[in-house]
Amino acid sequence: MRRFPRSAGEAAELFRGDGVVYDDGAPALPADPCRGGAIWYHRPLPDEPELPHDLPVLYEDPWLLVVDKPHGLPTTPRGRFVAQTALTILRHRREEQDLAPAHRLDRDTAGTLLLTRDPAVRGAVQRQFQARRTTKTYEAVVALPSPETLQRLPPSRESRIEKTRGRLQAGEIDGPVNAVTRIEPLEPRPWTDADGLWGALRLTPLTGQTHQLRVHLDALGVPIRWDPLYPVARERDPGDLSRPLQLLARSLGIRHPVTGEPLEFTSGRTLATLWEPHRPST
Incomplete structure (x- = not known):
């Protein structure tokens, strides 16, 4: 006591x-x-604001489940969110207590989320992520200081990223590289709206550090649109999802832990502020 x-x-x-x-x-x-x-x-349990529960299934078999996570929904219970998380919702909805995420997708990020249904394959799947044998692509809408910035971005960003326990933000520090991101414009032209000048990027992380894409883009001077943490952490209502982080986990590729078959899963979501020509056709 x-x-x-x-x-x-x-x-x-x-x-x-x-x-x-x-x-x-x-x-x-x-x-x-x-x-x-x-x-x-x-x-x-604390009082939790109601969050989006739409979790379309992209793929499932006896061992794996892949869903399309919405913006604003945490992957696993943490902090003030327990019931309002993808894992809790799916376990109750599907009555599968063995479901477990194979990787972590930030609450603010939408897109492909892989879970294991059979505990026997969990280790094999997680080792693919740890050994960097998975392939991941993301899409982002970023703020541009000038129209020329989009074409002047480097093809990759390599740095050392660390996050101190208790701090909301991660950051780049001196030391051996532990974070590598490939960067490619989705289209060479930026666009403007009432809020500023924007560009669309395709991002391929070759490593998996905390907030890696957000940190790398902020360090390059092109922070992700509506990012509540970078470059400055801002107070926000945890239930307000009117301005979701414009970052989408578009695709995820792995080898099936049982059959060895290569699999690729693709999100069907679209970033709210993506320029119209980039929106997938229906």
Whole structure:
């Protein structure tokens, strides 16, 4: 009770009802001896804003599930979001408690999300990501300081990216390269609207550092449109999705962990501010 990072009164509340339990689920009481044992604390769920639940299935078989994640929906429970996450929604909707994400897609990013249905193949799939044997492409709408910037962007960005625990932003630092992104204009011409000058890029990350694409583009002076973190972290209403980050995980390629067959999955979504000629035909 003394070590708990709350007041004694708040800590005592945990031991009422079934908030704190032993491994077998039996309630732990304040007077119980616990030396040498372990107890589990089930924190109360915070109020969560309703987030988009549209998760179209792009592919499924007995081992894998691929969905098209919307902007604003976290992949896994974290921070203030537990129920309003892709993993929780899919586990309840499909009644599949063994579902697990094979990789992480930021809450702000939409597009292809791969999950494993069979725990036996989870390690094999995750090793493909760790060994960089997967292929990923993204699309982004970025702010341009001038019309010439789009053609002057380098074909790739290589740097060292690190994120300090407790900080919202990651950043480039001196040291050995651990993040590589290939950059290609989707179309050579930028466009303007009432908010500024914009360009469309195709991005191919060859590594998987936290916020890699966002950090690299911001470092090049072309931050992603409506990015709430880069170049400056801004306060936002967690339920406000009116200006989603203009970043889309367009495609993902892997080898099937059982059959060895090469597979590629493609998102059917479109960035809201993408110039009309770039929108896929229907």
